[in-house]
Amino acid sequence: MINWNKLKKSIEGSKRIVLSTHMNPDGDGLGSAVAMYHYISSLDIDCKIIQISKFPDQYKFLNKNNIIETYDMSEHDPWLDSADLALIFDIGAYNRLGQLGDVLTANKTKAINIDHHPNLNDERFYENYINIEAAATGEMVYDFLEENHINMNNAIARGIYTAVMTDTGSFRHSNTNQKSHKIAMDCLAFDINNSKIYQSIYENKSKAQISLLAKVIDSLRFDSEGKVASFIITKKMIDDSGTMPDDVDGFTDFVRSINGVEIAIMVCENESGKHRVNFRSKGKYVINTIAKSFGGGGHKFAAGASAEGKSDIILQNILDKTFSVIDVQNKTSMQ
């Protein structure tokens, strides 16, 4: 059992708290940070959310009064100098804090990890609050509030709802359970506009994004009798389509939705020779072991890694590993 009261005491004993999440932040990381921000600022503690990437516009509705700041060395380093606590949400790995992680380490700021990814026991964290059973980190923020008898309000509910909605694939993925729906129900009691939140995040695609998706669909590769679908997105495809690297978010989920596909794999070249790899499974095969063997990680059925080199060689290596993982898991499931 997680001792959420201990976290409350750490918060109450701090004078200046920074909240952050992983690079290329998503609805879970941002929603968790926003929910916690509204609680902490109600205590009159100096508090900022600082994230390190370009702010994703589809989450603007979380950023009323511009409470989510984008890390800027000259602006934030003096403020961070006297931060005595950092709460880091949904990080997966400390390195995904980028430069902000280096600043926190240099300042010896007490950094607390609140996450539903497996604990990597990174010594740069002072403390870890981990629950890999949680569908979202936002579920853990909900637990924190519940166990400490802290009431939600509209702004807190909006953050938590966004976190749980996005990490459960809008309550569709295999991690969706009674609790995710209970959290949604409790959040909706605070008058949040669930339909607007959904539209803002998912019904906001650019034409360029859709034409890139069309190219991806055209070039899909199928293996293992159609169980494995994979695709490559080159830097050139991104440049030619006029999209941004983050615009490929959700492509792997889309490919997984094809009948018969159990595993979808994306190899996307962000910068010349540098790739982001995504794995999605329908639930029959655990795929974070594949991600791990390429230096990445993640959840059982949704994971990622990065890889350097030539796109087609990277994909082939990943596929080879995937085939052997499927073989092993087929054998164990027959036993």
Ligand SMILES: [Mn+2]
């Ligand atoms: Mn998450």
